Amino acid sequence: MSTSTKSASPPGVQEPPAPAPPRxxxxxxxxxxxxRRDWQLYSLALVPLLFFLVFRYLxxxxxxxxxxxxxxxxxxxxEQWVGLRYVDMFLSDPTFWQVFxxxxxxxxxxxxxxxxxxxxxxxxxxxxxRRSLKRFVQSVSYLPHFLxxxxxxxxxxxxxxxxxxxxxxxxxxxxxxxxxxxxPEWFRTIYVGSEIWQTAGWGAILYLAALTxxxxxxxxxxxxxxxxxxxxxxxxTLPGIRPTMITLLILNxxxxxxxxxxKVLLLYNPLTYPTAxxxxxxxxxxxxESSSFSYAAAIGLFEAIIGLVLITxxxxxxxxxxxxxxx
Numbered sequence: 511m512s513t514s515t516k517s518a519s520p521p522g523v524q525e526p527p528a529p530a531p532p533r534x535x536x537x538x539x540x541x542x543x544x545x546r547r548d549w550q551l552y553s554l555a556l557v558p559l560l561f562f563l564v565f566r567y568l569x570x571x572x573x574x575x576x577x578x579x580x581x582x583x584x585x586x587x588x589e590q591w592v593g594l595r596y597v598d599m600f601l602s603d604p605t606f607w608q609v610f611x612x613x614x615x616x617x618x619x620x621x622x623x624x625x626x627x628x629x630x631x632x633x634x635x636x637x638x639x640r641r642s643l644k645r646f647v648q649s650v651s652y653l654p655h656f657l658x659x660x661x662x663x664x665x666x667x668x669x670x671x672x673x674x675x676x677x678x679x680x681x682x683x684x685x686x687x688x689x690x691x692x693x694p695e696w697f698r699t700i701y702v703g704s705e706i707w708q709t710a711g712w713g714a715i716l717y718l719a720a721l722t723x724x725x726x727x728x729x730x731x732x733x734x735x736x737x738x739x740x741x742x743x744x745x746x747t748l749p750g751i752r753p754t755m756i757t758l759l760i761l762n763x764x765x766x767x768x769x770x771x772x773k774v775l776l777l778y779n780p781l782t783y784p785t786a787x788x789x790x791x792x793x794x795x796x797x798x799e800s801s802s803f804s805y806a807a808a809i810g811l812f813e814a815i816i817g818l819v820l821i822t823x824x825x826x827x828x829x830x831x832x833x834x835x836x837x
Contacts, residue, residue: 576808582801596808606792606809613788616774617766619702625762627706628713629755633743635714636721648718651711663776666704667691694785697778701786704773716758717751724750756834764821767813789813 545552571587576596578588600606631651638644654662670676670690677687690696724747732742748755771790778786789809797806829835 573807573811575804576811580804596805599805600809609787609789609792612785613767613769616698616701616769616788619698620705621762623702624705624709625759627710629717631710632714632717652715654708655712659772662704662708663773692781694782697782697786716754720751720754753834756828756832760821760824760828760836763824764817766820767817
């Protein structure tokens, strides 16, 4: 009876390595091993994931009432399919288009002024050599970010009241008091100014952190080539923080239409509706105060689609022009 035996390899000759396991199996084993080893770190992500799931993704199901007639007390997904009826309603409503223009104006002014000012502030602080002065300016500038929106609005209203400090200063120069809060033409200036005061310092922190990643040898090479401070900022500093700038710009463009609902709601009044009323406050008044939930859902869905188109377009343009993008 013959038996098969495995022949031994000649001396000095290595046996061929065993075949590697399939790639999918290796990746699966590696992922499970990492999860088993660092489960405490992964568990920290559960709360943020649940937050976005409950308050961001699940509510998207309610967008269906933009195409169905919703009645309080009935089904949460509406009672009857009406198609694009509510879309036609707000597209033919002149009040909506006035609100839409106000949103574009306030969003555009906020982007134009609130985006570059933190960059300028960060570059200025980066040039300050006295640490005590730099820390003082940083603390004062980013402190408003931690204030509640109600407190920020209250300070703004008190400062600009008819008998407030600003009108007192104007009175010293012989100027009549200005009703800032009641005049529609002043609202956009007030909103953008308070937004700069509240966000400039906090935004500058992000750019200051990005400035620390720039190699000092680049500045040394620029000085050897005869570059002055302005040329170093233009050719070394700004290119060094460009990825951060592009990322924040894309995020700001994505929230272009979602102008600060809380601040506008706290600052405006019926006298300033012609310039202050934006889509978010209009949706609030239409949906919550007037109980036109389907109509408000249609407007909100329209706003979300515009925001999605803006952030996608900005991301594609950034990728093609400067090679930096979010995805």
